[in-house]
Amino acid sequence: CMEAGRPVDSELKYRLMEQDQSPPLNAPESEVPSFIASKVSQYSCQRKTTLNNYNQKFTDAFEIMAENYEFKENEIFCLEFLRAASVLKFLPFPVTTMKDIQGLPCMGDRVRDVIEEIIEEGESSRAKEVLSDERYQSFKQFTSVFGVGVKTSEKWYRMGLRTLEEVKADRTLKLSKMQKAGFLYYEDLVSCVSKAEADAVSLIVKNTVCRFLPDALVTITGGFRRGKEIGHDIDFLITNPGPREDDELLHKGLLLYCDMIESTFVKEQLPSRKVDAMDNFQKCFAILKLYQPRVDNSSYNMSKKFHIEVKDWKAIRVDLVITPFEQYAYALLGWTGSRQFGRDLRRFANHERKMILDNHALYDRRKRIFLKAGSEEEIFAHLGLDYVEPWERNA
Numbered sequence: 001c002m003e004a005g006r007p008v009d010s011e012l013k014y015r016l017m018e019q020d021q022s023p024p025l026n027a028p029e030s031e032v033p034s035f036i037a038s039k040v041s042q043y044s045c046q047r048k049t050t051l052n053n054y055n056q057k058f059t060d061a062f063e064i065m066a067e068n069y070e071f072k073e074n075e076i077f078c079l080e081f082l083r084a085a086s087v088l089k090f091l092p093f094p095v096t097t098m099k100d101i102q103g104l105p106c107m108g109d110r111v112r113d114v115i116e117e118i119i120e121e122g123e124s125s126r127a128k129e130v131l132s133d134e135r136y137q138s139f140k141q142f143t144s145v146f147g148v149g150v151k152t153s154e155k156w157y158r159m160g161l162r163t164l165e166e167v168k169a170d171r172t173l174k175l176s177k178m179q180k181a182g183f184l185y186y187e188d189l190v191s192c193v194s195k196a197e198a199d200a201v202s203l204i205v206k207n208t209v210c211r212f213l214p215d216a217l218v219t220i221t222g223g224f225r226r227g228k229e230i231g232h233d234i235d236f237l238i239t240n241p242g243p244r245e246d247d248e249l250l251h252k253g254l255l256l257y258c259d260m261i262e263s264t265f266v267k268e269q270l271p272s273r274k275v276d277a278m279d280n281f282q283k284c285f286a287i288l289k290l291y292q293p294r295v296d297n298s299s300y301n302m303s304k305k306f307h308i309e310v311k312d313w314k315a316i317r318v319d320l321v322i323t324p325f326e327q328y329a330y331a332l333l334g335w336t337g338s339r340q341f342g343r344d345l346r347r348f349a350n351h352e353r354k355m356i357l358d359n360h361a362l363y364d365r366r367k368r369i370f371l372k373a374g375s376e377e378e379i380f381a382h383l384g385l386d387y388v389e390p391w392e393r394n395a
C-alpha cells in the first residue's frame with residue numbers, strides 16, 4: 001500500500017514513484033514518460049491500466065456511487081463515476097490534493113466533490129450514505145443472486161421485500177430456473193473464485209471440449225486473462241478452426257446448471273452501435289461442480305467414519321462462449337474486458353474513427369466494409385490505437 005505523503009505536484013510525485021519501480025525493459029532513462037495530466041485520453045483504450053491502483057479509496061467510493069445510480073437506472077451519472085474511477089485507476093500516483101487532478105478528463109463537479117471530501121475527511125459522506133441506504137442494501141443483496149438483475153430487484157423491492165430471507169420465504173414469487181440455481185448454490189457463488197479454482201476448472205473445460213473437438217481453441221478470458229487473482233466467475237472462449245459445426249460441447253454430470261443461449265447471429269447484420277450491447281454468440285451460463293480436496297481433513301475423515309455426507313465440491317460460475325473462428329479475435333477482445341475498457345473501445349471506434357465495433361466484427365462506415373482480424377493486435381491497428389496488453393486493460 002502506498003502511503004499518502006505531503007502534497008507535491010503531480011509530475012514530481014510520478015518521478016519519485018518511478019524510482020521505486022524497476023524501469024521498463026530496454027527503456028533508456030530519457031524515455032521514461034513524465035506525467036502530463038492534460039495529455040491523458042478520455043478513452044480508457046488509450047490508457048494502460050494495470051491492477052496496481054494507487055487510488056483505491058477514491059475508486060471504491062466512485063464504484064459505490066456508480067452502483068447506486070445503476071440501481072436507480074440513471075445511466076448517465078453511473079457512467080460518470082465509472083469513467084472517473086477508471087481515470088484514477090490509471091494514475092501512477094496517489095491523489096493527495098485537488099491540484100493532482102487538474103487537467104484530467106472525466107472529473108466533473110459531482111466527482112470532484114467526492115474527491116475533495118475524501119482528501120479532507122478521509123472518507124466520502126455520500127458513499128457512506130449510499131451504503132446505509134435501505135434501497136441500496138436490498139438491491140445489493142438481490143443482485144448478488146445469479147439470475148437477478150436490476151429489473152427483478154426493482155419488482156421485489158416494490159412488493160415490499162427487503163432481504164433475501166424475505167424473498168426465499170415468499171411463496172407467491174415465481175423464480176426463473178436461473179434464479180432457483182442461484183439460490184441453491186448461493187453461498188458458493190458469492191464466495192469469490194480463486195486463480196487456483198480457475199486453473200482447475202480450465203483443465204476440466206479444456207479436456208471436455210477437446211473430447212468433442214480435438215482442434216478446438218479454449219481460452220480463459222475476463223478478469224483472469226487480465227491478471228486478476230479472484231473473480232465472480234470464469235469466462236471461456238471456445239472456437240474451432242475450420243468449417244463450422246454444431247457440436248454438443250457440454251458434458252453432463254459436471255454441470256449443476258446450464259442455460260444454453262443459441263446463437264442469434266445473422267450474417268448480414270451490422271455491428272450493434274449500442275455501447276453496452278450483448279453479443280449474439282452461442283453461449284452457456286453454467287454452474288460447474290468442482291471437486292476439491294477438503295481443507296479441513298480431520299473433520300472430513302471423522303464424517304467419513306460415521307457415514308455423514310460431506311460436500312467435497314464447490315459450485316462455480318462459468319461462462320462458455322462459442323465463436324466462429326473468423327470472429328475469434330473480436331470475441332477475445334470483447335470478453336477480456338474490462339467492461340469499461342470495452343465501452344471506451346466502442347465509443348472511440350464510433351466517435352473517433354467512424355467505425356462500429358462489437359464482439360463479432362469491426363465495420364468501417366465510410367468504406368462500408370468489414371475489417372477482418374486474426375488477432376487482437378490487428379484490431380488495435382485497424383482502429384489506429386497502440387496495442388494494450390490484457391493486463392493493462394483493467395480500466
Ligand code: DCT
Nearest residue numbers: 222223231232233278279334335336337338339
Ligand atoms: N462481456 C461482453 N459481453 C457480455 C458480457 C460480458 O463483452 N454480454 C465482457 C465484458 C467483460 C468480460 O466480458 C467479462 O465479464 P465479467 O465476467 O462480468 O467481468 P470480469 O472482468 O471477468 O469480472 P469478474 O472478475 O468479476 O468475473
Ligand code: MG
Nearest residue numbers: 222223233235
Ligand atoms: Mg469474469
